[in-house]
Amino acid sequence: MRVLMVASELFPLVKTGGLADVAAALPRALERRGHDVRVLVPGYRGVLERTEGRLQPVPLGDPLGVGNAELVPARLPGSGTRIYVLRCPALYDRNGGPYGDAQGMDWSDNHLRFGMLAKAATIVAVAGAPLGWSPQVVHAHDWQAGLVPAYLQLWGGARPATIFTIHNLAFAGRFHPMLMAAVGLPHSLYAAHGVELYGAMSFLKAGLYYSDRLTTVSPTYAREIQTAEYGEGLQGLLSARAPHLHGIINGIDEDVWDPARDAALPATYDRAHLEGKVKIKLALQRELGLRQDPRAPIFGMVSRLTGQKGVDLILGNMRLLLQSGAQLVVLGSGAGGYELALGEAARQHPQQVGYRRGYDEPLSHRIMAGSDFILVPSRFEPCGLTQLYAQRYGALPIVRETGGLADTVLDSWAYPMHGTGFSFRDATNWAMGNAMWRGLQAWGTPRYAELQQRAMRRSFGWDPSAAAYEQVYLDALMEPIRKL
Ligand code: ADP
Ligand code: GLC
Numbered sequence: 001m002r003v004l005m006v007a008s009e010l011f012p013l014v015k016t017g018g019l020a021d022v023a024a025a026l027p028r029a030l031e032r033r034g035h036d037v038r039v040l041v042p043g044y045r046g047v048l049e050r051t052e053g054r055l056q057p058v059p060l061g062d063p064l065g066v067g068n069a070e071l072v073p074a075r076l077p078g079s080g081t082r083i084y085v086l087r088c089p090a091l092y093d094r095n096g097g098p099y100g101d102a103q104g105m106d107w108s109d110n111h112l113r114f115g116m117l118a119k120a121a122t123i124v125a126v127a128g129a130p131l132g133w134s135p136q137v138v139h140a141h142d143w144q145a146g147l148v149p150a151y152l153q154l155w156g157g158a159r160p161a162t163i164f165t166i167h168n169l170a171f172a173g174r175f176h177p178m179l180m181a182a183v184g185l186p187h188s189l190y191a192a193h194g195v196e197l198y199g200a201m202s203f204l205k206a207g208l209y210y211s212d213r214l215t216t217v218s219p220t221y222a223r224e225i226q227t228a229e230y231g232e233g234l235q236g237l238l239s240a241r242a243p244h245l246h247g248i249i250n251g252i253d254e255d256v257w258d259p260a261r262d263a264a265l266p267a268t269y270d271r272a273h274l275e276g277k278v279k280i281k282l283a284l285q286r287e288l289g290l291r292q293d294p295r296a297p298i299f300g301m302v303s304r305l306t307g308q309k310g311v312d313l314i315l316g317n318m319r320l321l322l323q324s325g326a327q328l329v330v331l332g333s334g335a336g337g338y339e340l341a342l343g344e345a346a347r348q349h350p351q352q353v354g355y356r357r358g359y360d361e362p363l364s365h366r367i368m369a370g371s372d373f374i375l376v377p378s379r380f381e382p383c384g385l386t387q388l389y390a391q392r393y394g395a396l397p398i399v400r401e402t403g404g405l406a407d408t409v410l411d412s413w414a415y416p417m418h419g420t421g422f423s424f425r426d427a428t429n430w431a432m433g434n435a436m437w438r439g440l441q442a443w444g445t446p447r448y449a450e451l452q453q454r455a456m457r458r459s460f461g462w463d464p465s466a467a468a469y470e471q472v473y474l475d476a477l478m479e480p481i482r483k484l
C-alpha cells in the first residue's frame with residue numbers, strides 16, 4: 001500500500017513528545033512489511049536546516065493565500081524513510097517550538113500553520129501529479145493534521161482512505177469560528193455534526209468526524225475516551241464512532257532503545273550482564289550530584305511536566321522517598337510550579353534529589369538505564385512510552401492504571417507470576433505511595449531481580465501493531481465513509 005503520514009513532529013528532526021517517535025517508527029515498521037510509506041512534516045527552521053538542498057523541491061503555489069509553499073523531498077536521518085518537508089517560510093521559518101514561541105505562548109497563526117500542513121497533504125493526495133506519487137491511504141496524527149480528512153471529504157472526487165490517530169484528546173486545536181474561511185472551510189461545516197466544539201472550530205473534531213477510521217494508541221484509552229471522565233466532551237461522537245475506532249498500542253524503536261548498543265550510555269548491558277547497569281547508575285548519581293551508592297534505589301522520571309503526568313503525586317510522596325533512603329531523578333520541563341517545586345526539593349536534598357530542567361535526549365537514555373524504578377503516575381495516558389523503555393532497560397515501572405499504562409504494565413503483587421512493575425488505581429498520594437512502598441519492599445531482594453529479568457525479556461517491537469494498522473487501512477479502503 002502507498003501511505004502518506006501527516007504529523008507535526010518527527011524524530012529525530014523535531015520532538016516534544018511521543019508523537020515524534022510514533023511518526024518515525026510506525027512508517028519504518030510498515031516499510032518492513034512491504035508498504036511504501038512517506039511522511040509529510042512542516043518545515044520548521046530546525047527541520048529544514050537538516051534537510052535542505054537534497055532534491056528538487058516541488059512547488060505547491062499559495063494554497064491559503066499566506067505565501068508560497070513547496071515540498072522538499074528528503075530522507076529521514078537514521079531510518080532513511082522518505083519524507084516531504086513542507087517549506088513555507090511565512091509560516092514556519094522562525095525561532096521557537098513547533099507550537100509556540102520560546103516563552104511557551106502558542107503561535108497566533110497556528111490555524112494557518114497546521115491548515116497549510118493539511119492542505120499540502122490534500123494536494124498530494126488528490127492532485128497526484130505534483131509528486132508523481134499519490135497515496136492510497138492518508139494517515140493523519142493528532143489535531144495538527146485534523147483538517148486532512150475534512151478537506152478530503154470536501155474534495156468530493158476520488159480520494160484516498162483517511163485514518164486519524166488520536167495521540168492525545170486533551171489538545172483539541174480550537175480556534176475562533178471566524179477563522180474558518182482563512183483555512184478554506186465553508187461555514188456550513190461549523191456545526192455539531194462538523195467541526196464545532198464548544199463554540200470553537202476544532203481541528204481535532206474535524207479529524208474525528210470526517211476520517212474513515214479512527215485509531216488511538218492503546219485499547220484501554222480507546223474505551224476510556226468514550227466516557228465523560230476521559231472524553232473531553234467528545235465522548236458522544238467517539239461512542240457513536242466506536243465500530244470505527246481501534247486501540248492499537250504503540251511499540252518502541254528497539255534499535256534506538258537498546259541498552260546493549262546505546263551510544264548515549266557510558267557502559268552497555270543486557271539481561272545476562274547487568275554490571276554495566278551498575279556503572280551507569282553510579283555515573284548518573286555523579287552527574288546529578290547525588291550520593292554515590294549502588295544500594296540506594298533510584299526512582300527516575302522523564303516527562304513533560306504537565307497536569308496530565310501526575311507530578312503532584314510524586315511531590316506528595318517526597319517524604320516517603322526521602323525517609324526510605326531512596327533517590328529521585330527527574331528530567332523534564334513544563335508548568336512553572338512543578339519546575340519550581342522539583343528545583344526546590346533538589347536544593348534542599350542534594351544528595352537524594354536531582355532535577356534537570358529542559359529537553360535532553362542522551363540524558364533521558366542515561367536515566368532509563370541508571371534508574372531502578374521509573375515513575376509514570378499519569379492522570380490519563382493514551383499510551384506512554386517511558387514505561388516501555390523502562391522495562392527494556394531493566395527499571396521497574398510504577399504506573400497509574402490508566403490508558404496504555406494499564407495495557408503494558410501488569411502489577412506484580414496482583415499477578416506474581418506475570419507482573420513486571422507496580423500499579424495503582426486512584427490518583428491519590430496514598431495510592432501512589434503504596435505502589436512505591438511495594439517497589440521498595442522488593443528492592444534488594446531476589447524478587448526484584450526476578451521482576452527485572454522478566455521485564456527485560458519482554459518485547460515491545462512495532463511489528464504486531466503495524467500489522468493492526470495495516471488491517472485498519474484495508475478496512476478503510478474497502479468501506480470509506482461519506483459525510484458530505
Ligand atoms: P507524551 O507524548 O505524552 O509526552 P510519551 O511517554 O508518549 O508521552 O512520550 C514522551 C517522549 O518524550 C518519550 O520518548 C520521552 O523519553 C521523551 N521526553 C519527554 N520529556 C523529555 C525530556 N525532558 N528530555 C528528553 N526526552 C523527553
Ligand atoms: C501522546 C500521549 C502519549 C502517547 C504519545 C504517542 O503524546 O500523551 O501517551 O504515548 O502521544 O502516541
